[in-house]
Amino acid sequence: MASAVKKRRMGLQERKEARQGFIFVSPWVIGFLVFTAVPLLFSLYASFTNYDITSRQDWIGTRNYTNMFFHDPLFWKSLHNTLYYVVFSVPLTTLGSLLLAVMLNQKIPGMKVFRTVFYLPSILSGVALYILWQMLLTPGSGLINVMIGWFGVDGPAWLVDPVWTKPAIILMKLWSVGGGMLLYLASLQNVPEQLYEASEIDGAGPIRRFWHITVPMITPVLLFELITHLIGGFQIFQEGYVMSNDMNAPGSPVNSLLFFNLHMFLKAFKVYDMGYAMAMAWFLFVVVIVLTVANMLLSKYWVHYEGGDNR
Amino acid sequence: MKTNKALSVSLATLLGASVLLSACGSNNNNGGDDNAAAANDSAQPAEASTKKVTIDFWTFWGSETRRPIIEKIIDDFNKSQDRITVKHTYYPFGDIWTKELAAVAAGNPPDVIVNDINTTAQRADKNQNTNLTEYLKKDDVKGRFFPQLWDTVIYKDEAYALPFTTDTRMMFYNKDHFKEAGLDPEKFPTTWAELEEAAAKLDKKSGDKYTRIGYSPQYAGFDWGSIAMNFDKGLNFFGPDGKPVINDKAHVDAMNYVLANAKRIGQKNLDNFKASFGSKQANPFIAGQVSIWPDATTFYTQLRDYGQNVNYGVAPIPEAEEGSGHYSVGGGFVVEIPKGAKHPDEAWEFMKYLTDKSAQTYWAEKNFDSVANQEAANDPELLKNPVYQAAVDNMKVTKLFPFPVNAPDFLNLINPNRDAAILGQVPPQEALDKAQKDVENLLQQNAK
Numbered sequence: 001m002a003s004a005v006k007k008r009r010m011g012l013q014e015r016k017e018a019r020q021g022f023i024f025v026s027p028w029v030i031g032f033l034v035f036t037a038v039p040l041l042f043s044l045y046a047s048f049t050n051y052d053i054t055s056r057q058d059w060i061g062t063r064n065y066t067n068m069f070f071h072d073p074l075f076w077k078s079l080h081n082t083l084y085y086v087v088f089s090v091p092l093t094t095l096g097s098l099l100l101a102v103m104l105n106q107k108i109p110g111m112k113v114f115r116t117v118f119y120l121p122s123i124l125s126g127v128a129l130y131i132l133w134q135m136l137l138t139p140g141s142g143l144i145n146v147m148i149g150w151f152g153v154d155g156p157a158w159l160v161d162p163v164w165t166k167p168a169i170i171l172m173k174l175w176s177v178g179g180g181m182l183l184y185l186a187s188l189q190n191v192p193e194q195l196y197e198a199s200e201i202d203g204a205g206p207i208r209r210f211w212h213i214t215v216p217m218i219t220p221v222l223l224f225e226l227i228t229h230l231i232g233g234f235q236i237f238q239e240g241y242v243m244s245n246d247m248n249a250p251g252s253p254v255n256s257l258l259f260f261n262l263h264m265f266l267k268a269f270k271v272y273d274m275g276y277a278m279a280m281a282w283f284l285f286v287v288v289i290v291l292t293v294a295n296m297l298l299s300k301y302w303v304h305y306e307g308g309d310n311r
Numbered sequence: 312m313k314t315n316k317a318l319s320v321s322l323a324t325l326l327g328a329s330v331l332l333s334a335c336g337s338n339n340n341n342g343g344d345d346n347a348a349a350a351n352d353s354a355q356p357a358e359a360s361t362k363k364v365t366i367d368f369w370t371f372w373g374s375e376t377r378r379p380i381i382e383k384i385i386d387d388f389n390k391s392q393d394r395i396t397v398k399h400t401y402y403p404f405g406d407i408w409t410k411e412l413a414a415v416a417a418g419n420p421p422d423v424i425v426n427d428i429n430t431t432a433q434r435a436d437k438n439q440n441t442n443l444t445e446y447l448k449k450d451d452v453k454g455r456f457f458p459q460l461w462d463t464v465i466y467k468d469e470a471y472a473l474p475f476t477t478d479t480r481m482m483f484y485n486k487d488h489f490k491e492a493g494l495d496p497e498k499f500p501t502t503w504a505e506l507e508e509a510a511a512k513l514d515k516k517s518g519d520k521y522t523r524i525g526y527s528p529q530y531a532g533f534d535w536g537s538i539a540m541n542f543d544k545g546l547n548f549f550g551p552d553g554k555p556v557i558n559d560k561a562h563v564d565a566m567n568y569v570l571a572n573a574k575r576i577g578q579k580n581l582d583n584f585k586a587s588f589g590s591k592q593a594n595p596f597i598a599g600q601v602s603i604w605p606d607a608t609t610f611y612t613q614l615r616d617y618g619q620n621v622n623y624g625v626a627p628i629p630e631a632e633e634g635s636g637h638y639s640v641g642g643g644f645v646v647e648i649p650k651g652a653k654h655p656d657e658a659w660e661f662m663k664y665l666t667d668k669s670a671q672t673y674w675a676e677k678n679f680d681s682v683a684n685q686e687a688a689n690d691p692e693l694l695k696n697p698v699y700q701a702a703v704d705n706m707k708v709t710k711l712f713p714f715p716v717n718a719p720d721f722l723n724l725i726n727p728n729r730d731a732a733i734l735g736q737v738p739p740q741e742a743l744d745k746a747q748k749d750v751e752n753l754l755q756q757n758a759k
Contacts, residue, residue: 053437054412054437054438055437055438071755072756073749139582139586162730246726253734254727254731254734254736255727255730258727266720267720270720272433
């Protein structure tokens, strides 16, 4: 390697520029190393210890991991809850926002008003929203069950009945499809008009036009949305903490809302079992990275990039 | 050249990381000798005692009612001597202890903090608060406190905090409803069976919809867990030897009691009715929706402020059978010195003041909290209020249940099984057997 360095010496000007370049990027490089890389490596190390922040950090090998896989019933319960949420919520929100975008892409008067109205809910977020939905989902007198009642159907007990809590949360999450809608709308408007015209001359109906022109043209955005929603889905936490049936039992009823990150949070900050929580975090990290890489690999079979594959 | 630089940067990072890691490691090694540390700290200030010191006091009392009260107490303390100045820092209830944890880990904690009474031993075990043994040798303040409160601050026979406030649960009941239902308004049911009988008479319906429910264990602050403790004569979930006794017969009986009430009224009716509960004027007891309402002493302040028209009485919690005991449950807060505080001696002086008679009486008077200092709690002015008198009497049967150090999160394993039983998914005995097994398993994991 030494010879490789000798082979091509930098000129004075070049070296000066390189130095300046490094100085300019150093805040970000240092920031990344200190605030991301080191904590990340530390958490990997600490997941093999009984670290509890204040009193101990002894190497215990893989005990956190074996406890997690073989002795903690709540680990599997929380993983199941999170997977349930991801499996249903990601396709539904993707479908929901795409459908909404297609509808809002029509050329009718007053469309700007509709777009604003449908986008508005995604501005609201956080705990206030969850409280609002708790009211909407009240079994007896909540608006949703009252509306279901108009059709002569007795609505479910939503957040009280453990079978219905997760569907309730998934339903609530559809509230914010506006954010995804905006991205789809932008990409829909980028689909060249002449493609539609050409296919129309060839006799393609609206459904064929949608499947063979619209969908392929927006697949890059679909992939982006899919990956970010997947990652976001695995991070679900607040909903189980705030919308639990019993304030003193996060994730209730019957742990049906005990999501993976909620269990991790309780282990880390309520009983200070930080080493265990870090082991959980690394497990989730591996799951998410495997899914993301799989998505990226599979994407070459269905994602279409206009202007070549090098993007 | 480039590769060299990249290599050296990553090497430097690794080095930095390992230095950090080893620093963390060595910091955490002095867990065992709290005593020595405390002794060292208290040896220094003999010469420095004339130096003026400012100490930082963290509370979550920021509301317009509580803030002026605690600040008046701090002000009084600051004026009572000229060496120590206490600075009050307020953090919201949801943040304060996480912030403290980070501050202790960083070695820069406040000098005094208000913390949860039931987790004092857990923090002592984790080296988050300061051993008070040396200070107690100088000033023995143990006798000030209700004995069951003192027990909560003990970890391995040594004290780590001073109790500040507590609470106790009693039965608030609507005397007008009692009269209306043909019950004696001056005589509250003594046993749980009698209570359920009275409750049935207090229910009111319009068509098949409830407009008033006499009593449900699923409403307000005395749920199955508390009733189970009352049924088993104040033992609760762990036996005297520390072994879990969750599937004890008394606990199953308590669950059957809760279920019988739910069956009589209908779980769905209970849930729907609960959904209409509000707060303040719309509190279900104040609004007359529920006739019997178990709650902590401070519920009085809500009745005082929003329920002037409610003709209510206060009674002890019922007992399982005649003479088995009216056991109630309490909680509360302690004041303690986080581990690594800069001025533990001055912090101790302030903690003594906070738990002394004058500050405690003032706190009780203004907040209507049950205070930890027995003398203050028995202040004759305070006892003139019948609710306060009842609360102080109730302290005799009030139990506290600090979380066991080796299974602090055991409730997370009991609660889902409790829910499953109440929802009728699993028979009570089976649910509690499962809870018992889960908690035993947790203890086993933590024992390793």
